[in-house]
Amino acid sequence: MRKVINKQQTYRTKRGKALLGHIVNTSLKYKLWIAFLLLIIVIGGYAYYRQLKFGLIVTAMRDYTSWGIYISNFVFFVAISLVGSLISSVLKLSKNEWSRPLTRISEIIAIAAIICAAVIIIVDMGRPDRFFYVITHLRIQSPIIWDVIIISTYLVISLLLLYLSLLPDIALCRDRLTAIPKWKKMLYRFMAINWNNHPKQVVMLQKVSRILAITVLPVAFAIHTVTSWLFATTWRPGWDSTNLGPYFVSGAFMAGAAVIIFTMYLIRIHLKLKKYITEIHFEKMGKLLVLLSLIYLYFNINEYLGPAFKMVGVEGEHITELFTGKYAPMYWFVQIGGLILPIILLIFRPFRKPLPIFIISLFVILGAWLKRFLIVIPSLQHPYLPIQGVDESYLHYIPTWEEWAITMSSFAWLLLIITVLIKLFPVIPILKAKLDSETIVKLNIFKNEKS
Amino acid sequence: MRNHNYLNMQVLKVFILLGIVCLNNSIIYGQDSMEDAxxxxxxxxxxxxxxxxxxxxxxxxxxxxxxxxxxxxxxxxxxxxxxxxxxxxxxxxxxxxxxxxxxxxxxxxxxxxxxxxxxxxxxxxxxxxxxxNWGLLVQLPDQKVEKRSLWAAAANAPISLILTVSVMIISVWYIICYILFKLYKISKIKPLKP
Structure with a gap:
């Protein structure tokens, strides 16, 4: 039976109460949300059990479309994981102080997304037990190996990014939070690694944080560029392009910014943080999203204009199928609804208010996911070397319920990891000002309860 | 006594039914019997x-x-x-x-x-x-004489590729290890006395 915690939590400041309250109190809404996510995960688990039992035949993937929505989803997750580097590195190094409250949200999303990306790639393998052969029979010439290396590196860096920014707040949780279960106290004590607000510690933390902020940038660019090379080094129409690296990276930044807006809106509402995630944040993120979308639009034009002008062979067939064929509704929804309209709308200030920009970012995210579908599937259906006596089932790809259930379950995992991390740690830095020795001494904010 | 007769009748019915099932099966299997060519x-x-x-x-x-x-x-x-x-x-x-x-x-x-x-x-x-013995002779590539290339076996990857990838991996992981080491140092700093 769960122990009842009788101690009443007291807070020193209103800010502390607002930012730490959700860690101490567990609402019914939170429990229902977790139960809902677990339900989706269980359904996905059953679908995966079927896939393991009967093999990949339960999916709609065949000899032509051998990469289905699992790989589209993988590319999407890798894309949104780049958001951690966007906020923690690009905005931090360019001294955009306004983005400070969004740093942790972005790092949490990055970690959840990269974990799900790594797992979904194993789901895509017909025999997951053979994953270790990838390591034991490693061929450094294979872009897949580059991807495995870079994903694991980026996961470690993302964990470090979050941890370094959290460290002083974990110590604060350790010292201040009394009305929490024993396991949480032990967790904070373990994770705080004896952080005691010593000026030397602050200086060292600042130094390593800066080093990491610089390191994450090339790694983030590498992770999505290498993911794009998985396609660019495979000889298929639509992928045979030198534009693919920057095209993927710019698309990832755009999708990541939209995911941040989407998440910060929900956190703002459900954790009652309107004072801390303000309209100014939405306003600035809106402008940033317009900038990133314009860059992505530029690469989109580059990606399609050349082949569409020439219309050569299978490449032409592929373009025709996207522009006017069976994928045209999805293609034009993605380009107009997920890219052009958001740019136009977000230019106007009223659309950068929290609710409108939340809805727009939802369309951008949906467009980004469908875009990955359009990058992966139609290309596979037009091989340069067609197979003789092709089975009817090879020519179409309509994902089966197992694929959808597993995909939905991967999203549930993503949301579950984000929710649990938000529940465990302060999602916005408790310290209002930037962490440096001077601020710490001035505010005496980490003073121990006992002292 | 009546109960005893009733039981006998039931047993008889079951036997007749089983007999019919066996007969049917033998007819069905008899008709469909396949032989080995x-x-x-x-x-x-x-x-x-x-x-x-x-x-x-x-x-x-x-x-x-x-x-x-x-x-x-x-x-x-x-x-x-x-x-x-x-x-x-x-x-x-x-x-x-x-x-x-x-x-x-x-x-x-x-x-x-x-x-x-x-x-x-x-x-x-x-x-x-x-x-x-009707196939064409296939000579397996000798790994020792195979030219280093992107399509060669793992042992014969191009030196330039091995060097580039190794330098990148070592640089990034060196920084990660350095940060972990610094975290260890942070954990060893004792609090200031009040």
């Missing part, structure tokens, strides 16, 4: 062409006419069909299938030829496998 393979080489000659006879030694046989050559992952899509025996129970001249074999030129009877109405499924 006897298939023999011989190989002919005339000029440039190589021919697989197959003769199928039933248990009493009579030739089987119109029996469909399927021909394959074993490859690394699956069976490669050869011959026409449908190959049926003639009135002498014989089929001749030409073996392609351009199929790679192993290092000695051996290929495994597979002949199958699949879902015949009268004969049981059958698979025959024969090794024949």
């Amino acid at each position: 006897i298939v023999s393979l011989s190989f002919l080489e005339e000029n440039e062409s190589k021919i697989i000659v197959t003769k199928a006879v039933d248990q009493s030694g009579l030739p089987i006419e119109d029996l469909e046989l399927y021909y394959y050559v074993k490859r690394t992952f699956s069976l490669l069909p050869i011959g026409d899509p449908f190959n049926a025996t003639d009135e002498n129970g014989i089929i001749e299938v030409e073996f392609p001249n351009d199929l790679p074999g192993d290092t000695e030129g051996n290929v495994i030829i597979v002949v199958k009877i699949i879902e015949s109405d009268l004969y049981n499924d059958l698979t025959l496998e024969t090794t024949k």
Whole structure:
């Protein structure tokens, strides 16, 4: 039976109460949300059990479309994981102080997304037990190996990014939070690694944080560029392009910014943080999203204009199928609804208010996911070397319920990891000002309860 | 007494029912009984062409006419069909299938030829496998003399690629280790005395 915690939590400041309250109190809404996510995960688990039992035949993937929505989803997750580097590195190094409250949200999303990306790639393998052969029979010439290396590196860096920014707040949780279960106290004590607000510690933390902020940038660019090379080094129409690296990276930044807006809106509402995630944040993120979308639009034009002008062979067939064929509704929804309209709308200030920009970012995210579908599937259906006596089932790809259930379950995992991390740690830095020795001494904010 | 008679009647009914079921089963299985065909393979080489000659006879030694046989050559992952899509025996129970001249074999030129009877109405499924020295000789690349390239074995990756990837991995992981070391140092700093 769960122990009842009788101690009443007291807070020193209103800010502390607002930012730490959700860690101490567990609402019914939170429990229902977790139960809902677990339900989706269980359904996905059953679908995966079927896939393991009967093999990949339960999916709609065949000899032509051998990469289905699992790989589209993988590319999407890798894309949104780049958001951690966007906020923690690009905005931090360019001294955009306004983005400070969004740093942790972005790092949490990055970690959840990269974990799900790594797992979904194993789901895509017909025999997951053979994953270790990838390591034991490693061929450094294979872009897949580059991807495995870079994903694991980026996961470690993302964990470090979050941890370094959290460290002083974990110590604060350790010292201040009394009305929490024993396991949480032990967790904070373990994770705080004896952080005691010593000026030397602050200086060292600042130094390593800066080093990491610089390191994450090339790694983030590498992770999505290498993911794009998985396609660019495979000889298929639509992928045979030198534009693919920057095209993927710019698309990832755009999708990541939209995911941040989407998440910060929900956190703002459900954790009652309107004072801390303000309209100014939405306003600035809106402008940033317009900038990133314009860059992505530029690469989109580059990606399609050349082949569409020439219309050569299978490449032409592929373009025709996207522009006017069976994928045209999805293609034009993605380009107009997920890219052009958001740019136009977000230019106007009223659309950068929290609710409108939340809805727009939802369309951008949906467009980004469908875009990955359009990058992966139609290309596979037009091989340069067609197979003789092709089975009817090879020519179409309509994902089966197992694929959808597993995909939905991967999203549930993503949301579950984000929710649990938000529940465990302060999602916005408790310290209002930037962490440096001077601020710490001035505010005496980490003073121990006992002292 | 009446109860005893009633029980006897019930037992009798059950036995009659079982009898009918057994009789029906024997009729059904009797009608559908399948026999094993006897298939023999011989190989002919005339000029440039190589021919697989197959003769199928039933248990009493009579030739089987119109029996469909399927021909394959074993490859690394699956069976490669050869011959026409449908190959049926003639009135002498014989089929001749030409073996392609351009199929790679192993290092000695051996290929495994597979002949199958699949879902015949009268004969049981059958698979025959024969090794024949009809394939092209394939020389496995010698790893020691293989040129370093992107398509070579793992041991023969281009030096430039190995160096580039290694430098990148070592640089990033060096920084990660440095940060972990600094975190360890942070954990060892004792608090200031009040």
